[in-house]
Amino acid sequence: MSEEHHAALITGVAKPLQVGSVPTIQPMQGEVLIRNYAIAVQPLDAKMLLGSYSGAGSLHSFPAVFGSSGAGVVEKLGAGVTSLAFGDRVVFDTRAYTKADANRREGTWQQLVICDAATVAKIGEIAFEQAVLIDFPLQTAVAALHLFLGMGKPGNAGVEEKVLVWGSGGAVGSYAVQYAKSVGYTVVVTASVRDADRQKGLGASDVIDYKAADAVERLRELGPYKYLFTGSGDPVSQKALSSLLQPEGGKFASVLGGDMELPTNIERVYRPFSQAAQSEENGDFRAWWYGEYLPNVLQNNLVDPVKFTKRGGGLAALQQASADVFEGKVRGKIIINPQE
Ligand SMILES: NC(=O)c1ccc[n+]([C@@H]2O[C@H](COP(=O)([O-])OP(=O)(O)OC[C@H]3O[C@@H](n4cnc5c(N)ncnc54)[C@H](OP(=O)(O)O)[C@@H]3O)[C@@H](O)[C@H]2O)c1
Structure with missing residues (x-):
């Protein structure tokens, strides 16, 4: 049978x-x-x-x-x-x-x-729950920051520049903060007020309430940012990141797309980041992700899971x-x- x-x-x-x-x-x-x-x-x-x-x-x-x-x-x-x-x-x-x-x-x-x-x-001896909590959203964050925006790999101690993660309250955002921090950047985030202490614990230097009327102004004072990422992907976040990139323009990565109008000097990088390792053209990323980075993160508890x-x-x-x-x-x- x-x-x-x-x-x-x-x-x-x-x-x-x-x-x-x-x-x-x-x-x-x-x-x-x-x-x-x-x-x-x-x-x-x-x-x-x-x-x-x-x-x-x-x-x-x-x-x-x-x-x-x-x-x-x-x-x-x-x-x-x-x-x-x-x-x-x-x-x-x-x-x-x-x-x-x-x-x-x-x-x-x-x-x-x-x-x-x-x-x-x-995954060695770690719990199945812990492994599955981390893999998909962490891959989303790392693919966006490393593969599509060009951020380096962990270990570059002494990087002077800053990274902005908008909407760091979710799984993707929380892991983006931890990845950028592990590469060596100073990480500024927006999150809800109740999440501020957790964000600091994950490595954020400054936590701005994404609902605050002056959020963009305060982020501008804390910038500039080498990499910008929205882990919420909503239109408000995309417009905020576009504004922070003015007047020179530049690019940011977003977990969501949408058809809002952005200034012509802005490139929005929106991809199926979570599926990046399935693509043949990302073979090097795939080999690093499954053969080296992910087992190391999981087996040595390098990421605080949601x-x-x-x-x-x-x-x-x-x-x-x-x-x-x-x-x-x-x-x-x-x-x-x-x-x-
Ligand atoms: N492109 C891709 O490859 C890809 C991959 C994975 C996920 N995504 C998308 O990314 C989004 C997040 O996924 P996730 O797994 O991180 O979700 P999640 O863990 O469920 O995160 C939800 C949290 O995000 C925060 N949030 C919600 N709306 C927000 C807003 N407008 N501004 C700022 N923060 C907001 C909230 O936290 P607080 O209440 O604490 O603020 C909420 O609890 C989803 O829409 C998902 O579909 C895209």
Whole structure:
């Protein structure tokens, strides 16, 4: 009898997910099969499931399995995989949001996940929850700052310049602060007032309330900034960063796009940063991320993770969890164990 496992299947754009049995796909050359013990629900997942993301329909043939990262244990190795072994504890990212191939169902919203061995990092003994809390949003922040804006790698002690992270309260923003600090920059942030102490603990030199009427003015006094990033990506933040770059102009990275008008001397760098390592053209970044940087960060506790809430109920809990994330009801991340 062929092997089966449970998956949360999406049958069409904005359709509710259905949990059911699916045949387990066997790993091909260069792939591994991973038993998945932790999913962190990301805003992207919620937007995909609830149909508000414009790519939701075009990316997939249905039924599809969403979810692009997970943490678990290597169960089977495809031909040619030498970097991993049966039983390795890992965190991993899949092509769920970059490759439309319904037959291979590469999403992490299932118990056994097929994954390219090149996008798997070993995590040693740390908890699956901790690994999955960090990987996706940290990759977003590091890809934006390092790969797309050109910031260096950690260890350049003595960098004199400043970095601005707008909206550092979320996971991406919190990790952007810590990355920029680890590279050696002085990091100025905007966050909510209640989060100021945590931001200082993460390494921010100055915390400005992003709701304050004089936020841009105060940021201008603290600048200039070598790198500018908005971890909230909203129009207010994009306009603020554009204003801070005047009169010379320049570029900033944003987690979200949008069609607001920005001055012609401004370049907004908006990409699917979270999927950067899935792209062949970023092969060097991918090798560094999974082979060196991420295992080092996780195994040596170099990043303070955001808060999380564990939600019971296994895959069936994903629908409500996504709705809660979509409606902004969740601080930190919701984590679900697909084996429950
Ligand atoms: N382009 C990409 O590759 C990519 C990748 C990952 C995420 N994203 C997008 O980035 C955004 C953040 O993701 P995340 O994982 O960091 O979310 P998250 O952890 O859920 O962060 C939400 C927090 O951001 C802060 N925030 C919300 N609206 C804000 C605003 N208008 N101005 C300033 N801060 C605001 C709030 O913190 P306080 O209440 O403390 O202020 C809120 O609790 C999402 O929209 C997501 O879709 C894009």
